[in-house]
Amino acid sequence: SGRRALARRCGVAVIVAMILAGTGLASAETAxxxxxxxxxxxxxxxxxxxxxxxxxxxxxxxxxxxxxxxxxxxxxxxxxxxxxxxxxxxxxxxxxxxxxxxxxxxxxxxxxxxxxxxxxxxxxxxxxxxxxxxxxxxxxxxxxxxxxxxxxxxxxxxxxxxxxxxxxxxxxxxxxxTPGSGVAGSPVAAARSGAAFALMVLGAGLLDGINPCAFAVLLLFVAFLFTLQRGRTDLLAFGFTYIGAIYLTYFGIGVGLLKVFQLGAPHLFAKLGAGLMIALGLVNLKDYFWFGAGPSLSIPKIGTAARDRWMRRATLPATAVVGFLVGICEFPCTGGIYVGILGLLSAQTTFWNGLAYLAIYNVMFVLPLVALLLLIGNRRVVGQFSRWMVTHKRQLRLGQGAVMIAIGAIILLWFV
Incomplete structure (x- = not known):
């Protein structure tokens, strides 16, 4: 009987061990x-x-x-x-x-x-x-x-x-x-979120292009071509060469910064970029009320002499160099929005997806320059537009500053 009792105990112990082992295995499988x-x-x-x-x-x-x-x-x-x-x-x-x-x-x-x-x-x-x-x-x-x-x-x-x-x-x-109900996480919501992101990037690129800094240099360049008695065909050829060089320069700057941002802490750079956009937007607002007091967003004088020297050569290769110099020199004036969007791309996309967004962003950036080039077909229009820009300079800065602050706030609140 003692042997039977011992056998029963051993049997129970084995069964319990098997149950526990099975439970542990199940837990391991479902963990x-x-x-x-x-x-x-x-x-x-x-x-x-x-x-x-x-x-x-x-x-x-x-x-x-x-x-x-x-x-x-x-x-x-x-x-x-x-x-x-x-x-x-x-x-x-x-x-x-x-x-x-x-x-x-x-x-x-x-x-x-x-x-x-x-x-x-x-x-x-x-x-x-x-x-x-x-x-x-x-x-x-x-x-x-x-x-x-x-x-x-x-x-x-x-x-x-x-x-x-x-x-x-x-x-x-x-x-x-409910699938497709439009709540966050559904396919409809994901599509809306992607559309909102794309609109944010494209709208920012267009706003960045509507910039007095970029317009002023283009007007100066076109006015110079008029003094050389160039026809409309030459005007367009030189103008598109100039704009193309700006596009490539700005795109190259963006690619470099995007790689740097993604090597570091992307979300930190996104927040810093949005913060910089808001700060520079406040500078633009300041210029509406107290223009000339304190810092302002403008093209630095460094490189101006070289730009003018190449401009006077009035050849297509020289025009490409002018576009490159303008793209580099105007970055301190226009770069606030660009850095903010680059930070957003580094945090929310892969490098190659970000590169595609960057290419489209820069198309939007030069689009106002293309429109302006097509509109200014004679010297009178150039003069009228130049005077309009001088007259409405403060209002342009007010509008751009307000939108920069809004975009920066949206990035901080909704995207990073």
């Missing part, structure tokens, strides 16, 4: 894998990962955890953007560090532990099909976090104080998102 995209040079990010996030995720039953430094490996940056787009994560919910927990939970930045625990809680897991939480501030930089932003498929983007549990948001979600 969501974690992929972390981060910047290894971020001083606050690595300690947050090592001492807070990774231990927490392991305690909550997460699966294999993989880290991918998108600064050291450029392909990871492309992978991050493509994965975010595939999951329908809104652009304004993308932070400086992204953690994918399976395909259902996306953490952006330094999300507090309490919010992460709530997302794993059994009573909350069934409330969402996909959720993204953003808290991008870093206390180590003196930027104390006060709130977080949350979005789930079938819901809208909401901002809550850190003291409010994420369950408050999840409780208000519909039972199931």
């Amino acid at each position: 969501p894998p974690v992929t972390i995209y981060f910047n290894g040079s971020c001083h606050d990010c690595v300690p947050y990962l090592d001492h807070e996030l990774v231990p927490l995720l392991k305690s909550l039953g997460a699966g294999e955890i993989v880290r991918r430094d998108y600064i050291l490996e450029r392909r990871y940056r492309k992978e991050l953007v493509e994965r975010s787009e595939a999951l329908g994560i809104p652009p304004q919910l993308q932070g400086h560090m992204t953690i994918f927990i399976g395909d259902r939970i996306v953490l952006q930045g330094h999300v507090p532990a309490g919010i992460i625990r709530d997302l794993f809680a059994p009573e909350n897991v069934g409330r969402f099909t996909r959720v993204a939480v953003l808290q991008d501030k870093m206390a180590g930089h003196g930027d104390l976090p006060t709130d977080y932003t949350v979005w789930a498929a079938g819901g809208t983007i909401q901002v809550y104080p850190l003291s409010t549990p994420v369950a408050t948001y999840l409780a208000g979600l519909p039972a199931a998102g």
Whole structure:
């Protein structure tokens, strides 16, 4: 009987062990894998990962955890953007560090532990099909976090104080998102978001081109050609050569800056670029009320002598050099909008997608110059337009400054 009792105990122990092993195996099979995209040079990010996030995720039953430094490996940056787009994560919910927990939970930045625990809680897991939480501030930089932003498929983007549990948001979600309903994350919303992004870039390019700095030099150049008694055909040939050189120069500057921005911290550069756009917009507003007081956006005098010297040669190659010099020299006057958009492209697109947007942006940038060139077919029109620009110089700066501030604010609030 003693042997039978021992056998029964051993049998029970084996069965329990098998059950536990099976449970563990099932858990291992269903544990969501974690992929972390981060910047290894971020001083606050690595300690947050090592001492807070990774231990927490392991305690909550997460699966294999993989880290991918998108600064050291450029392909990871492309992978991050493509994965975010595939999951329908809104652009304004993308932070400086992204953690994918399976395909259902996306953490952006330094999300507090309490919010992460709530997302794993059994009573909350069934409330969402996909959720993204953003808290991008870093206390180590003196930027104390006060709130977080949350979005789930079938819901809208909401901002809550850190003291409010994420369950408050999840409780208000519909039972199931309706495909194509227009809520954030649906195909319709994704298309609208992409259209809004494209309109932002194209509109900014057009605004950048409607610039007194660029117009003034073109008018000066055309007036000079009139003094040489050139016909309309020559006028157009020289004008389009000049505009083409400006396009290539400006595009080249943009490509270089885009590569630099994407090598560093793209979201930081996006915020800095938007901030610069707002600051330069304020300078334009200042010029409407107090023109001449303090700094103003204008083409620097450096390079003016070389520009005029090449202009007097009045040949097509010399005209291309003039366009190159103008493109370089007018950048301090027109570059505020450009830098802001380049920062946005670095944060929201891959390099090649950003390059395509950049090419179209610069088409919009030179479009006003093309229109102006086609309109100014005689000396009288040139004189009238020049006088109009002088008369309305302050109003032009007011309008441009106001729109620059608006675009910068939209980038900060909605896209980074």
